[in-house]
Amino acid sequence: MAYLMPQRFQVTGVVTRRAEAGSQLEKDWGLPTYRTLDELLDADRPDFVVLSVPWEVTPELTRQLVAAGIPVLAETPPAPDLDGLRSLWSDVGASGLVQVAEQYALMPLHAARLQLVRDGLIGQPTSVQVSSTHLYHVVSLMRQFLGAGFAPATVLSQTFHGPLVDPVTPAGWTHDPEPKTAKTILSTVDFGSAGMGLYDFTDNQWWNPLRPDHLLVRGSHGEIADDTVVRMLDPTTPSASRLERGSTGIGMNYDGLDLTHLSLDGRVVFRNP
Numbered sequence: 001m002a003y004l005m006p007q008r009f010q011v012t013g014v015v016t017r018r019a020e021a022g023s024q025l026e027k028d029w030g031l032p033t034y035r036t037l038d039e040l041l042d043a044d045r046p047d048f049v050v051l052s053v054p055w056e057v058t059p060e061l062t063r064q065l066v067a068a069g070i071p072v073l074a075e076t077p078p079a080p081d082l083d084g085l086r087s088l089w090s091d092v093g094a095s096g097l098v099q100v101a102e103q104y105a106l107m108p109l110h111a112a113r114l115q116l117v118r119d120g121l122i123g124q125p126t127s128v129q130v131s132s133t134h135l136y137h138v139v140s141l142m143r144q145f146l147g148a149g150f151a152p153a154t155v156l157s158q159t160f161h162g163p164l165v166d167p168v169t170p171a172g173w174t175h176d177p178e179p180k181t182a183k184t185i186l187s188t189v190d191f192g193s194a195g196m197g198l199y200d201f202t203d204n205q206w207w208n209p210l211r212p213d214h215l216l217v218r219g220s221h222g223e224i225a226d227d228t229v230v231r232m233l234d235p236t237t238p239s240a241s242r243l244e245r246g247s248t249g250i251g252m253n254y255d256g257l258d259l260t261h262l263s264l265d266g267r268v269v270f271r272n273p
Contacts, residue, residue, distance in 0.1 A: 003029070012044040037064055048073060055080035059088045066092045073099050076136055104137045105144045112243055112262040112270040113217065113224050117145055122231055123221030131200035132213030142189060142197035145217050151194050157187040168207045229264060241265050 002009035013032045016022045022033035034040045040049075048071040051058055059079045065072045078100050079085045092098050104110060117125050128142045143149065163179035182203040189197035205211045217224045222231030227243040243264050249257030262270040 012046045013040045015040050037061060041068060041070070046070065051075065051078075059084055062088060062098060063091055066095045066097050069097070071097045071099070073101055076100055076102055076140075102137070102140045104133065104141055108259055108262055108270050108272065109227070109243070110141065110215075112264075113215065114144060115269045116224060116229060116264065117217060117219070121221075121229065122217065122219030122223055125217055125219045126195045127197065127216075127218045128195070129198040129200065129214070129216040129218075131205070131211075132215065133206060134201050138199050138201070139189060139197070141215075142191070146191060146195040146197070148191040148194035151191050153192075154190040155187055156190075157185060157199075160184045160186065164202065164208070165210060166204055166208055168209060169204060170207060243269070 002011045011029075011031055013034055014022070014025055015034050015037055016025065017035060019035065022035070025031055025033050032043065034043065037049075040046070049065055051061055051065075051072060051074045053061060055077065058074055062072050062074060062078060077085065078098070079088045105114060116122070125146050128145045130138045130141055132138075139153070143151075161181050161183055164182035165177060165179050166182070167174055167176075184202045185199065187199035189199060191197070200214075202208070202211050205213075214226055215224070216226075222229065224230075228240055229243065230238065230240045233239045241264055243262055245262055246260040247258065248255035248260055259272050261268050261272060
């Protein structure tokens with residue numbers, strides 16, 4: 001992102017423990033690399049540090065950076081378990097220097113849906129069903145759509161198994177047409193008076209094109225199902241509209257393939273800055 005937006009960001013350096021990985025980064029990106037965090041801070045003190053490291057390493061690096069007065073942007077979750085999260089919060093929670101990144105609500109389609117919900121288009125949101133990504137990302141989306149904040153939740157889960165072809169993994173196309181046993185987790189998430197969520201995730205759903213993502217937000221006056229919005233126009237007229245995607249790079253447009261905006265019935269509900 002810094003490479004794409006040099007007017008906003010400058011990378012002062014990258015910390016990687018392995019010298020060979022550092023050499024490759026220097027070759028590919030022309031960036032200085034360091035073996036330790038102290039070396040980075042001594043060489044060119046940054047405005048903030050992005051932590052993209054294993055869960056078990058994140059808490060200690062976060063503590064070191066906060067002690068040095070450096071703001072931290074950490075991935076979710078910032079510790080590997082509940083005890084680790086509580087301990088980290090106790091040590092750095094009051095510092096105001098730590099931001100834990102949760103990106104899903106900021107993705108354009110989710111952002112457009114959230115705008116419609118917050119505008120009251122489907123009335124009071126009552127339930128959210130998510131089948132796309134996993135665990136904490138899903139719960140974050142549920143809380144955002146329901147406006148549940150940090151309300152406690154009761155979770156009931158069950159697993160199921162069935163055959164599924166897995167055409168694509170993080171390593172690429174498998175070229176394997178034979179089904180393998182895949183696990184699906186179904187969970188209800190009860191936020192009390194704020195509403196409820198339904199979690200539906202199948203192994204490797206991030207990559208498998210045979211399990212596309214779905215989102216359903218139901219409210220007192222309608223629902224948003226993927227890119228379709230259903231609501232009442234007047235007391236006797238239910239109506240369905242689609243979220244439309246505006247893009248460059250199509251037909252004779254040479255600006256490159258990119259999202260420009262998302263609209264509903266001619267009204268822009270998300271614009272790419």
